[in-house]
Amino acid sequence: xxxxxxxxxxxxxxxxxxxxxxxxxxxxxxxxxxxxxxxxxxxxxxxxxxxxxxxxxxxxxxxxxxxxxxxxxxxxxxxxxxxxxxxxxxxxxxxxxxxxxxxxxxxxxxxxxxxxxxxxxxxxxxxxxxxxxxxxxxxxxxxxxxxxxxxxxxxxxxxxxxxxxxxxxxxxxxxxxxxxxxxxxxxxxxxxxxxxxxxxxxxxxxxxxxxxxxxxxxxxxxxxxxxxxxxxxxxxxxxxxxxxxxxxxxxxxxxxxxxxxxxxxxxxxxxxxxxxxxxxxxxxxxxxxxxxxxxxxxxxxxxxxxxxxxxxxxxxxxxxxxxxxxxxxxxxxxxxxxxxxxxxxxxxxxxx
Amino acid sequence: xxxxxxxxxxxxxxxxxxxxxxxxxxxxxxxxxxxxxxxxxxxxxxxxxxxxxxxxxxxxxxxxxxxxxxxxxxxxxxxxxxxxxxxxxxxxxxxxxxxxxxxxxxxxxxxxxxxxxxxxxxxxxxxxxxxxxxxxxxxxxxxxxxxxxxxxxxxxxxxxxxxxxxxxxxxxxxxxxxxxxxxxxxxxxxxxxxxxxxxxxxxxxxxxxxxxxxxxxxxxxxxxxxxxxxxxxxxxxxxxxxxxxxxxxxxxxxxxxxxxxxxxxxxxxxxxxxxxxxxxxxxxxxxxxxxxxxxxxxxxxxxxxxxxxxxxxxxxxxxxxxxxxxxxxxxxxxxxxxxxxxxxxxxxxxxx
Numbered sequence: 001x002x003x004x005x006x007x008x009x010x011x012x013x014x015x016x017x018x019x020x021x022x023x024x025x026x027x028x029x030x031x032x033x034x035x036x037x038x039x040x041x042x043x044x045x046x047x048x049x050x051x052x053x054x055x056x057x058x059x060x061x062x063x064x065x066x067x068x069x070x071x072x073x074x075x076x077x078x079x080x081x082x083x084x085x086x087x088x089x090x091x092x093x094x095x096x097x098x099x100x101x102x103x104x105x106x107x108x109x110x111x112x113x114x115x116x117x118x119x120x121x122x123x124x125x126x127x128x129x130x131x132x133x134x135x136x137x138x139x140x141x142x143x144x145x146x147x148x149x150x151x152x153x154x155x156x157x158x159x160x161x162x163x164x165x166x167x168x169x170x171x172x173x174x175x176x177x178x179x180x181x182x183x184x185x186x187x188x189x190x191x192x193x194x195x196x197x198x199x200x201x202x203x204x205x206x207x208x209x210x211x212x213x214x215x216x217x218x219x220x221x222x223x224x225x226x227x228x229x230x231x232x233x234x235x236x237x238x239x240x241x242x243x244x245x246x247x248x249x250x251x252x253x254x255x256x257x258x259x260x261x262x263x264x265x266x267x268x269x270x271x272x273x274x275x276x277x278x279x280x281x282x283x284x285x286x287x288x289x290x291x292x293x294x295x296x297x298x299x300x301x302x303x304x305x306x307x308x309x310x311x312x313x314x315x316x317x318x319x320x321x322x323x324x325x326x327x328x329x330x331x332x333x334x335x336x337x338x339x340x341x342x343x344x345x346x347x348x349x350x351x352x
Numbered sequence: 353x354x355x356x357x358x359x360x361x362x363x364x365x366x367x368x369x370x371x372x373x374x375x376x377x378x379x380x381x382x383x384x385x386x387x388x389x390x391x392x393x394x395x396x397x398x399x400x401x402x403x404x405x406x407x408x409x410x411x412x413x414x415x416x417x418x419x420x421x422x423x424x425x426x427x428x429x430x431x432x433x434x435x436x437x438x439x440x441x442x443x444x445x446x447x448x449x450x451x452x453x454x455x456x457x458x459x460x461x462x463x464x465x466x467x468x469x470x471x472x473x474x475x476x477x478x479x480x481x482x483x484x485x486x487x488x489x490x491x492x493x494x495x496x497x498x499x500x501x502x503x504x505x506x507x508x509x510x511x512x513x514x515x516x517x518x519x520x521x522x523x524x525x526x527x528x529x530x531x532x533x534x535x536x537x538x539x540x541x542x543x544x545x546x547x548x549x550x551x552x553x554x555x556x557x558x559x560x561x562x563x564x565x566x567x568x569x570x571x572x573x574x575x576x577x578x579x580x581x582x583x584x585x586x587x588x589x590x591x592x593x594x595x596x597x598x599x600x601x602x603x604x605x606x607x608x609x610x611x612x613x614x615x616x617x618x619x620x621x622x623x624x625x626x627x628x629x630x631x632x633x634x635x636x637x638x639x640x641x642x643x644x645x646x647x648x649x650x651x652x653x654x655x656x657x658x659x660x661x662x663x664x665x666x667x668x669x670x671x672x673x674x675x676x677x678x679x680x681x682x683x684x685x686x687x688x689x690x691x692x693x694x695x696x697x698x699x700x701x702x703x704x
Contacts, residue, residue: 002579006451014589037404052389055565087592099358120590213407216598227354237366238472240439246568247599
């Protein structure tokens with residue numbers, strides 16, 4: 001607290017990201033990082049951009065990266081936006097598109113940053129409870145509202161909405177923007193990017209941090225019709241016109257263009273999620289049908305806090321999110337490498 | 353325009369950064385980039401950070417970089433903030449510290465982003481005219497206000513306030529934050545960072561883009577007492593908790609630590625500014641006493657727009673800022689390399 005802070009700064013409840021421990025040799029399954037390295041072509045492209053030209057500003061329009069993304073998904077460059085991680089992209093979407101007189105609606109159990117953004121930007125909002133099985137009922141997101149945002153798959157539940165239900169959501173909100181936050185879409189879902197040409201109210205947000213193995217590079221993107229992208233650009237150019245470094249632009253573009261490399265890690269993580277889920281079932285856990293690179297589990301007997309603490313003692317970190325009573329006894333566990341998942345299961349066998 | 357934009361997005365007048373031309377072989381003297389490359393140790397450190405660990409999030413607290421900066425200026429780590437370029441750092445300062453009921457005051461002719469930030473964040477504000485010689489009179493910045501922000505040296509004038517006048521400004525505003533934006537301080541000014549231990553209302557913002565030759569890496573920083581830095585952290589953690597990539601953290605840290613390398617480019621630019629100023633005087637230009645890496649000039653006969661267009665035809669780009677009537681006939685010209693300055697002078701000799 002300081003008498004020099006603005007009222008806004010006093011009132012904020014900042015987001016608390018998952019622990020980034022400085023201790024090495026931990027099995028880190030708490031922030032949904034990809035166990036596979038990025039494409040070797042990413043590292044080569046970054047090395048190529050690492051020279052005396054770092055003295056020069058990067059391209060503020062991020063044109064080459066946006067063109068590569070447009071080509072990859074079959075859209076035009078002016079239908080693509082990029083930013084310094086998908087959190088920044090989401091922040092701009094909240095300010096440019098989702099700040100309306102009527103309440104923005106989002107799921108009650110969802111990405112923990114949405115309630116933070118609405119506080120930061122002073123956005124009227126309403127949280128919609130999930131169904132008892134923790135799924136999202138799209139029929140709850142129609143009617144009078146100032147916009148809709150939801151992750152698909154949802155976090156931390158991992159539950160996926162099929163494209164047909166995203167379509168229903170868009171049809172039910174023709175006058176408001178619907179943001180589909182697809183941070184985890186590449187681990188078993190079907191992207192709503194295919195619906196962009198058809199719906200003028202759809203914005204799809206994605207990230208390089210998960211399926212592209214580039215959490216350390218900080219690049220996120222959004223796809224939508226040009227008028228929505230122009231709204232994001234207005235806010236971006238009123239906040240920070242050069243969000244991506246030369247390294248980030250080069251590395252991200254190489255990641256998009258290396259289509260062959262992309263599929264292997266995603267497939268491996270999907271298969272390992274199935275194996276791990278089976279092992280956890282045998283240990284007395286129940287879980288949602290996650291289509292993300294994590295599982296969201298609850299034990300039949302032991303409390304989540306107790307399991308998380310016992311895992312921590314054994315050098316395994318998982319995420320225990322305590323913000324909602326109905327999920328307070330659940331753990332979100334990232335799908336790590338084969339050896340990390342083995343270490344997790346071995347530690348759980350000891351504990352249970 | 354789009355019916356889906358927020359009222360806020362409709363009302364913005366985004367900042368227009370200097371042109372980043374895609375044509376090569378241009379003499380680019382329009383965005384105050386440093387003609388010298390960054391320290392070789394920066395490139396080595398970035399290469400060291402370019403590996404499979406890019407799959408992992410960077411340290412959200414940016415601890416190692418902040419410690420290096422603290423050691424460099426003789427402060428503590430909790431008195432240092434870093435962000436994705438000094439524009440982002442400034443944006444957080446506007447929201448966290450400068451958004452008050454009373455008007456924020458800043459010079460009428462100054463960094464063009466300040467009027468953009470006050471619009472974006474809805475901040476009450478008042479612009480203070482410069483003296484007829486384009487200098488800032490600190491006595492104009494006392495009295496009832498919600499805070500003060502000014503660049504030192506000011507941009508685009510290059511005029512420097514000595515530390516004694518910064519001290520007077522701080523003493524005249526004991527209950528409000530005074531932000532000194534020192535993007536250009538290393539080209540002949542004395543930094544107000546030395547005053548941080550003494551003044552609880554001082555925030556000093558700096559950048560790696562100019563004197564550190566790292567415009568392409570996007571890193572900026574702020575120095576102030578811990579309670580002010582904590583205010584910035586609250587906004588940062590409500591907006592984007594991971595603003596700096598692994599590459600940016602490693603490169604910026606190496607830049608700070610290579611103290612020996614740092615002085616040479618700054619000295620060379622200061623000397624070249626003197627030479628260039630003399631040559632421009634001989635060509636009929638008058639100019640402010642710039643202590644930045646640019647000169648701010650007006651010709652006795654030819655109009656600024658005419659000169660800028662004629663230079664453009666000859667492959668030399670300078671910045672013509674048209675926002676204020678009293679400086680509309682001036683050009684801001686960056687101090688480039690020796691050959692770039694020679695090309696500029698040769699082109700001007702042709703034109704004049």
